[in-house]
Amino acid sequence: MVPEAEFTSYYGRPIVKPSPWEADIPAYLFAGGLAAGSSLIAAGADVTGRPVLRRAGRLAALGALSISMAALVHDLGKPSRFTNMLRTAKPTSPMSVGTWILSMYGPFAGLAAAAEVTSLLPEQVRSRGPLRLVGLLGRPAGLVAAVCAPPVAAYTAVLLSDTATPSWHSAYKELPFVFVGSASAAAAGVGMIAAPTHETGPVRRMAAAGALLELAMEQRMERSMGVTAEPLHHGKAGRLMRAAKVLTAAGAAGTLVAGRSRALAAASGAALVLGSACTRFGVFEAGQESAKDPKYTVVPQRERLEREGPVRYQP
Template sequence: MMHNVTWPIIIAVYLFIAGVGVASFYTGMLANLFSGGRYEKMAKYGSYIAVPSIIFGLLMLIADLGRPLFFWHFVLTFRPTSTMSLGTWLLTVFTITCGIYMLTWLAEEEFARSLPILPMFAGKMGLRKICGLIALPFSFGIAGYTGVLLASTSAALWNSTSYLGLLFLISATSTGMAALMLVYIWKEGDLDVIKKLAKADLIVIIFEVIVLIMLLASLKSNAPQAASVILSGSYAVFFWLGIVVVGLLLPFAVEIYELLTARGHVVPKLTIPALAGLSVLVGGFLMRYVILYAGQV
């Protein structure tokens, strides 16, 4: 059954942070798995981004509900036909399994030796692999879940297209790669890995543009008034300038420049991927902001 919904700005922030977190996790996890263990640092950094992001997002969500017991009701009662119940369980299982996965990495940091309990997770490679593999499908589910939740409402912008879940998943993947890129710029300065992340993000951006066009075409056909709110109405500036220019065209252009001018940079070599990463994050947040709020107009 469809229902009306009105969400405040805190929900847009939560959706953005959760998407960045889970996508950072599955990007690092998959890169390490398919490379035969060559990207362990990326997997580690992905978990370091994911767990705090999800926990912070959950706290924001509980604070917005204003009734913590309401949240625990969803945790303790699983209803597969309820999108809210499904989302709560996705978050709960992911937080637990990815949390243990992160602890196995954290326990190997130098500072962990002097801490209580944490050293017991050191060297637990089997536990790390099991928890990582369990968390992986849940991370994909969380990344695309918002689109499913929005589609269950009565808002024309949300329920008139079947591409919302896919768009949120692809957008989250791009922001997760951007977050990892920025962490590598800050911690490692490993230009080779940064360029590989930029190349992968370039491909993801192309898919994001394709899905966004498909979504807008679907909206113009099924809910033209809802489409006009985004394309020429009160959210047009955020869409065209924020999402299209800053979030898609700018990182696409600077990542192409980075890949085509590998040597002889006029600007410092890490400035360009940093600009791309930041613009992707800005565009990713505005994507959620515009879709969430234009749907409530």
């Protein structure tokens, strides 16, 4: 009998090096998605006359964006490395494209949040020169931020799946949909926490739709990934992904029955926010684990060879 093959590599080293990224990056992924979803909610609340929800969305977008940028800069080591990436624009690089997307989105999200802060000042103060101009630009800036928001929510999934890390790369078709659904659910959760129930009807529907999209595409993703889906079910990544599914499903169910209960709406919103964070951290941890085990690199390669045959190079 031939013994079962063991997947090893030279000198015990991984075939694919695990990413040098640390906990800063999943925090960056989560906060960026939350900021994008919050900007969309704020713009919708602005044009439909929901002032508390608009304020919550704009301020949440700025706060989440600040956390996201701080995590990214901390991972890069110093702020100048972020600005250095703006020297060129490379459409084939998700990092370059993402840098420009954030650079376009950030100022408008910040201006919209600044307009919200000035609206809290006394009339005689906010009616003066620069502050008055900031207040007038609040709506246009918020609408531009909302237009830029979907790419902000989706590009981080492209950033992960464009790497050689097995569990990230094999999820390239579905991961953007998972992240967009997760961002929508998390942002809607913040809106449900911060705004009164008479303003959050559309937000509750957005929360349920985002949660459903996340859960459905996550299931489809795991089926399409083959053997590289295994790290999503084991160890730390498995615990995070199970928690994400439970929290997201519970939060979505809560939005459907919350009605006029502010407490239930807030609890459901908190579950959605935590579920979204667990999804980002779980996907991140699964990718790191898949890079450490040669099996997740070798088995997909062999399966592709069996399907497609050897690559033929033309002289």
